[in-house]
Amino acid sequence: MNRLTKLFDKSQIVLRNINSELKCHSLYITVNSAMALTQVSSNKCCDGYQKVFEHDSSELKCKMKFAIYLPPKAESSKCPVLYWLSGLTCTEQNFITKAGSQQAASEHGIIIVAPDTSPRGCNIEGEDESWDFGTGAGFYVNATQEPWKTNYRMYSYVTEELPRLINSNFPADPEKMSISGHSMGGHGALICALKNPGKYKSVSAFAPICNPIQCAWGQKAFSGYLGPDKSIWESYDATVLAESYSGPELDILIDQGRDDQFLSASQLLPDNLIAACSKKKIPVVFRLQQGYDHSYYFIFSFINDHIKHHAKYLNA
Amino acid sequence: MDVFEVRGRLDVIAEELASEEEEEEATDEDVFEQGSSDVSTHTQQMKEQLNKRRSKLSQKIVEMENFASNLEEIFITVEENFGRQEQNLEQHYNEVLQTLSQRNEARAAALDEQKNSKLECLYGQLLRCGQTLDASKELIESAQELHRRPDKHGFLQAVMPVMKRVEQFAGEEVDLKLGVSLDFQVLTPDLSEVRQMMESINVLPAPSAPVMNPQIANSATDTSLHVCWSLFSDDTVEFYELYWRLISDDCTMETLQEVSQLKVKETHCTVSSLRPNAQYELWVTATNTTGISPASERAVYMTVPSPPVLKPRQCVSSLNAALIRWDSGNTDPVESYTLEFGETGTDGSGTESIVAIPSCECLLQLQPQKIYILHVRAVNIGGPSDRSEPVHISTTGTFFHLLEDTAHPSLSLSADGLTMFYLDEDLPISHMTFSDNTFNRCVAVLGDLVPVRGQYYWEVEVDEDAEFRVGVAYEDTQRNSHLGGNNTSWCMRHILTPSRHKYEFLHSGWTPDIRITVQPLRIGVFLDYSRGILSFYNAALRQHLYTFSCHFLHYVQPCFALDNPGALTLRTGMTAPAYITP
Numbered sequence: 022m023n024r025l026t027k028l029f030d031k032s033q034i035v036l037r038n039i040n041s042e043l044k045c046h047s048l049y050i051t052v053n054s055a056m057a058l059t060q061v062s063s064n065k066c067c068d069g070y071q072k073v074f075e076h077d078s079s080e081l082k083c084k085m086k087f088a089i090y091l092p093p094k095a096e097s098s099k100c101p102v103l104y105w106l107s108g109l110t111c112t113e114q115n116f117i118t119k120a121g122s123q124q125a126a127s128e129h130g131i132i133i134v135a136p137d138t139s140p141r142g143c144n145i146e147g148e149d150e151s152w153d154f155g156t157g158a159g160f161y162v163n164a165t166q167e168p169w170k171t172n173y174r175m176y177s178y179v180t181e182e183l184p185r186l187i188n189s190n191f192p193a194d195p196e197k198m199s200i201s202g203h204s205m206g207g208h209g210a211l212i213c214a215l216k217n218p219g220k221y222k223s224v225s226a227f228a229p230i231c232n233p234i235q236c237a238w239g240q241k242a243f244s245g246y247l248g249p250d251k252s253i254w255e256s257y258d259a260t261v262l263a264e265s266y267s268g269p270e271l272d273i274l275i276d277q278g279r280d281d282q283f284l285s286a287s288q289l290l291p292d293n294l295i296a297a298c299s300k301k302k303i304p305v306v307f308r309l310q311q312g313y314d315h316s317y318y319f320i321f322s323f324i325n326d327h328i329k330h331h332a333k334y335l336n337a
Numbered sequence: 338m339d340v341f342e343v344r345g346r347l348d349v350i351a352e353e354l355a356s357e358e359e360e361e362e363a364t365d366e367d368v369f370e371q372g373s374s375d376v377s378t379h380t381q382q383m384k385e386q387l388n389k390r391r392s393k394l395s396q397k398i399v400e401m402e403n404f405a406s407n408l409e410e411i412f413i414t415v416e417e418n419f420g421r422q423e424q425n426l427e428q429h430y431n432e433v434l435q436t437l438s439q440r441n442e443a444r445a446a447a448l449d450e451q452k453n454s455k456l457e458c459l460y461g462q463l464l465r466c467g468q469t470l471d472a473s474k475e476l477i478e479s480a481q482e483l484h485r486r487p488d489k490h491g492f493l494q495a496v497m498p499v500m501k502r503v504e505q506f507a508g509e510e511v512d513l514k515l516g517v518s519l520d521f522q523v524l525t526p527d528l529s530e531v532r533q534m535m536e537s538i539n540v541l542p543a544p545s546a547p548v549m550n551p552q553i554a555n556s557a558t559d560t561s562l563h564v565c566w567s568l569f570s571d572d573t574v575e576f577y578e579l580y581w582r583l584i585s586d587d588c589t590m591e592t593l594q595e596v597s598q599l600k601v602k603e604t605h606c607t608v609s610s611l612r613p614n615a616q617y618e619l620w621v622t623a624t625n626t627t628g629i630s631p632a633s634e635r636a637v638y639m640t641v642p643s644p645p646v647l648k649p650r651q652c653v654s655s656l657n658a659a660l661i662r663w664d665s666g667n668t669d670p671v672e673s674y675t676l677e678f679g680e681t682g683t684d685g686s687g688t689e690s691i692v693a694i695p696s697c698e699c700l701l702q703l704q705p706q707k708i709y710i711l712h713v714r715a716v717n718i719g720g721p722s723d724r725s726e727p728v729h730i731s732t733t734g735t736f737f738h739l740l741e742d743t744a745h746p747s748l749s750l751s752a753d754g755l756t757m758f759y760l761d762e763d764l765p766i767s768h769m770t771f772s773d774n775t776f777n778r779c780v781a782v783l784g785d786l787v788p789v790r791g792q793y794y795w796e797v798e799v800d801e802d803a804e805f806r807v808g809v810a811y812e813d814t815q816r817n818s819h820l821g822g823n824n825t826s827w828c829m830r831h832i833l834t835p836s837r838h839k840y841e842f843l844h845s846g847w848t849p850d851i852r853i854t855v856q857p858l859r860i861g862v863f864l865d866y867s868r869g870i871l872s873f874y875n876a877a878l879r880q881h882l883y884t885f886s887c888h889f890l891h892y893v894q895p896c897f898a899l900d901n902p903g904a905l906t907l908r909t910g911m912t913a914p915a916y917i918t919p
Contacts, residue, residue, distance in 0.1 A: 270878065272878065272879075272880050274881075279850070295852050295854060298854040298855075299837065299854040299855075302854070302855050303854060303855070304853075304854060304855040304875065304878050304880045305852070305853070305854040305855075306851065306852075306853055306880065306881070306882055306883075307851065307852040307853075307854075308849060308850070308851050309849070309850035309851070309852075310849075311849070311850070330881065333879075333881070333916050337915075337916065
């Protein structure tokens, strides 16, 4: 039994290596049918389609689902892609059912890809102990510590594997990518953009965790995933990254609910990011929205502004 | 038309008819010569010819009818003239007869008086004669009686006195001459007047009053009038005298203007050295050897106005419209204005005109991305003035200038009306002249936009440390409040604190809480009435800063203010960048 499984694993690895060298997309799919996408659901929405796919992730070493909205324009031509990273405890479902993004995406002709927030079903010990660490709390880093480092590679998944997958399976314009997210996903969007100058045409965030090394959430997650080395922590902190950013000009839009409990609990710390960006002259428009909290109602209220913000650069 | 002309016309018509007949005969011969080879075509040709002839004849009939009606008119006129002359003569003769009978009566009365006085005199004489006769009769009777007295003594006594009496009486001379002459003194009446009247009947009457013609369109200039008149009837006239006087609406002038006059041989005349856009009263008299006609009725003519003066600083334009403003150029009102415009570069063939503009401004619809050249004329009943100096209007974007008469006195504007300076001097309040239209608390100024609910874009350049407010406001926004502090203005505001830059987006005194990390020094302002939005951009970064969603009830105007000494420059005339208009 053991030998069989080991053989199976080996063959998988071999095949994966072959695939990673192959540049041809169609071969990539046919050689390893296990790497193929399987459609989980499809619903027509705003003249386009909201679909959910499942695939075997090479980075995360498990089956991963992601949601993808294909606007009507995608039937006839390539469309730019907006990656949406969700926050703590979310899956690929929350955004597509609660945020109301499809209308604006349809109007502006933008594909929206919303992955899950962490690897699932890996059976790692302790992964379900807290809601803000482990399952549903990947923090978009590549973990360096055991037992997380094998599977918890959300940074690479989001910045490399997923775009490759999308570009080869959907009518996506590989040159036109933008990124956005909420809370932990906001942190993810900011760091992906800051660590990859020029890769994303625009970035925006809702109530992001701006300075994780200074807040309780970040400290818990980073010490668990990244260990004691603070320099690795800093490489995943938007405020620190902003202070040393050099690259093509960004245009960052951030919305923050004023009545957000986590803001008052000093988990989000936007002032620090603003100070850093002011100093480095990174253009940011930060809007403190009266009366709004941390929920998807807040996202729903301003998602159109964000999609419009991205459309300006994606459709230029 | 006189008789010769009439005869001439008839001859012409007769000739034409005759020549036609000849033509017809000629074609007839042609037809027969062709033989009977093609009967149907012949009949066709014949039919066509018949039609032609029929139409020609009907034309001729129409001409004859016209001619006949002309003749009728002439006859009627002649009859009228005759009737008038007849009346004239009758009147004349009646006057003469009246004068004569007056003279006659006077004379008769004089003779009557004479007769009466003569009769009186004669009657007196008669009485005296009678008395004398009676006296002598008495004497004779007494002498006879005495003679018959037998008494010789008494007779001798009485005879001597009686004989003395008789001798006395016989010695008296008897006046047997008539006291009055039998001749009557006949007064020769003054018939010279009558003679004059009789003479004038046979001579030309003085002309009747001419008739002033109404002013011919486009015959006047701004300093001259072309005046025409005509004779009332077929009078003989040697010359005319034209009089004119300026009609002044000015109530302070109590005396009438002086009358000018000119002697003219023709029935028209050009009067010069007049004032523009002025009304003149004109009348004319006709003179011949007999005398001067009465004055004609007064006609009013008007000189054409002076050309208006376009005001380029007050003109505004956008991609597809422009509002043009000008000064009348005349102290008195004119009837209307005409605006002429065309694209530059064309040779004037594409010039359009808008007429009957009632006031000194006009809103035009234009094509985008073009440059137009415009002129204005003032129009009154005399006609249009000369063209004004042109103004160039560009439709490549939103064009406007800062309105000086709304500026707070502490603001000074550049010569081109696009930059405003808030100087660091402390002007004392007494030196500042405020008016109803100037801002008096906020150091602000308004701009202007075409009053069309479209899309507009302009940019504002500011100094790094300028504390400014830029946005839009209703034209009647309160001049004693700060921009953004009321519900009639929307603006982006920059505040400089020691630690950082603060930005507010103000309306009704409320602003959202927004942080901006890179200071915008060139701010793009985009206004879209139909979507009800006012957006602000960092134009250098193409970064969207904030958008007001507002339903504008009225037209709004761009507004600018400085909260501390500094400068602000307006950039206009560019099309909204692509990233703004989706």
